[in-house]
Amino acid sequence: MPLLWLFLIVLAIAAVGFVLGRARALASAGGDVRNLHSLPSYYGNNVAIKTVVPAILVMLIWLIVQPMIVNSTISGMIPESSVAENSSLGLVMSEVRRTADGLDNAVANGDMTEAFARDARADFTDVTQRLKDAGQIVTSDVTQPILRAAQSYRIMNATGNLIMSGIVLALALAGLLWGLRDSHAAFRARNTVEAAVRALLIGAASIAILTTIGIILSLVFNTVEFFRLYPATDFFFGTSWAPSFSGRGGSSDLGVLPLLWGTFYISIVALVVAVPIGLFAAVYLSEYATPRVRAVAKPMLEVLAGIPTIVYGLFALLTVGPLLLGIFGDDGLGWMQAGTAVMTAGLVMGIMLIPFVSSLSDDIINAVPQAMRDGSYGLGATQSETIKQVILPAALPGIVGAILLAASRAIGETMIVVLGAGAAAKLSLNPFEAMTTVTAKIVSQLTGDADFSSPEALVAFALGMTLFVLTLGLNVLALYIVRKYREQYE
Incomplete structure (x- = not known):
């Protein structure tokens, strides 16, 4: 399921939950707002928050973690000979992702079926020729191990997205039921909603700080790795800038x-x-x-x-x-x-x-x-x-x-x-x-x-x-x- 559709479905469930939560709270008070602890809108917002927040949090975490797991798994499938031919694992993974995108585009345009794109027993020459005929970018660097890794890459991503969609929708529905259960006259809906809004404001205020920390850490880790390969004294006091792109640095x-x-x-x-x-x-x-x-x-x-x-x-x-x-x-x-x-x-x-x-x-x-x-x-x-x-x-x-x-x-x-x-x-x-x-x-x-x-x-x-x-x-x-x-x- 496309990510946008999944997000819109969760919002639609939250909107339905808002209406049902508000109506359920009023019904429990006999239709008299004065018998409620909070205003009716707070009960609806309580249901909407419990529907959206857990589902969206899981979606965000999944979108961050899944690429790490997929890349780690796929990189382990690539033989060392392919890495040696392309000089680095990063370049091989880039070629795998480009080939996977080519397969996706070929399937979307109807140039090949999904079953054929996933078939690990399909002839390598046949698959690459179909991609070339479809106008997809396939360079001479694409070898049979890279093609098989690209097929596995697509399958793992598709399976992960399907599982994520199911978990997110299940959490949204569970949050809806949880919020509806709390939609009764004695529930302190206003306190819950205000606490959630306060947490949202704290999170928004923390984004700048966390972003700064992330930028600094990314710079620090890669800078430390650089100084393991190149002397710091030569970097800070050197008067010549002449990088060499041969091998792993040469005489740069x-x-x-x-x-x-x-x-x-x-x-x-x-x-x-x-x-x-x-x-x-x-x-x-x-x-x-x-x-x-x-x-x-x-x-x-x-x-x-x-x-x-x-x-x-x-x-x-x-x-x-x-x-x-x-x-x-x-x-x-x-x-x-x-x-x-x-x-x-x-x-x-x-x-x-x-x-x-x-x-x-x-x-x-x-x-x-x-x-x-x-x-x-x-x-x-x-x-x-x-x-x-x-x-x-x-x-x-x-x-x-x-x-x-x-x-x-x-x-x-x-x-x-x-x-x-x-x-x-x-x-x-x-x-x-x-x-x-x-x-x-x-x-x-x-x-x-x-x-x-x-x-x-x-x-x-x-x-x-x-x-x-x-x-x-x-x-x-x-x-x-x-x-x-x-x-x-x-």
Whole structure:
């Protein structure tokens, strides 16, 4: 049964339970609401909650656990010779899943029967030829063990989904009966429903924390595995980035310093562009602009935040790069050899960050109490003096937060760097040379069917962990500075 249908059936059972639970509670009270402990809707909600929650929880757990069990079982069926031919078990399992998808599509399109797709005695050549004739992707890597594993993969998934559907529907019906049994006048339905809602709110509040913990743990485990294969000292202090894709690493040089330098260099250029323009725009909009001008200018400025980053990347590649090359290239000053450079990516990224700085700074400046402005004017200060000596110091903690948000956005940007800055990992002070960043290399290292047990793939997690620690340290330092300044100001 498709997952969507199963979910809708559970919701339909819950809706029926709500109506029956409410009616049953009223009937037990003789039709008089005053004889009930709770309002009738609480009794209906009690039935609906007991119907939906256990069924959905089991469904979610099943969907998480089943792929682990299936993959573990199928990987044990694949002979070592097939793994050796494809260099890693991960690549073999990818081919198994692609072949299984091809079988599913062939059955769905009527190109072969379900019985034939499942038949383990079917001729290997016949099955693969039918898949090719049906237009399904079957490469030369598909061998007879992979095909048999794909057939078993489909069977196990189909059987697991069938069992899950039966258990989920049984739990939904059991929850319905349980809720109906409690639908009587003396039952404290309101207490039960409010406790369930409280648990739901706690779970929702915990999602962010659990997600953060999961991200950190995934980075930590893979980073530790990387440092078992590659020396940490060479990674953190190496000045060369030259990964080798032969074997299990070969003589790769995976020094992170060139990538960190490119990341911070491009981010600094972007902040030099975005912070002054964004801050001046925020001061103008909040202190000088008329309501009519502000109503038009601020939405137009914030439109920049809605442009996809790939569009900014194309703008850097097709417009800004050639423009800078015409000025600083061989026909101009001779400083620039190609359109992809730190300056290209930094300028475009700075344009992208302007609305982050201006919009947040504008809201922060407007939050400064009007009494502070009036007091400054009352002491004889001009408007510019009031802005410089009263408003900006009062809004400084929030403005620092806006700049940090823009910096985090710059450090994590990928598409503008890929298209505008190039892919060269180098240590250089020349802003007109091509460089790359940590995020761009993370993408390149994980693109394609990589062997996740090799340093070339695991290094992406080490890069991510390094960037995470650095940005966290910068945020903590900035928070400390802001708090110290706020204490002095107050």
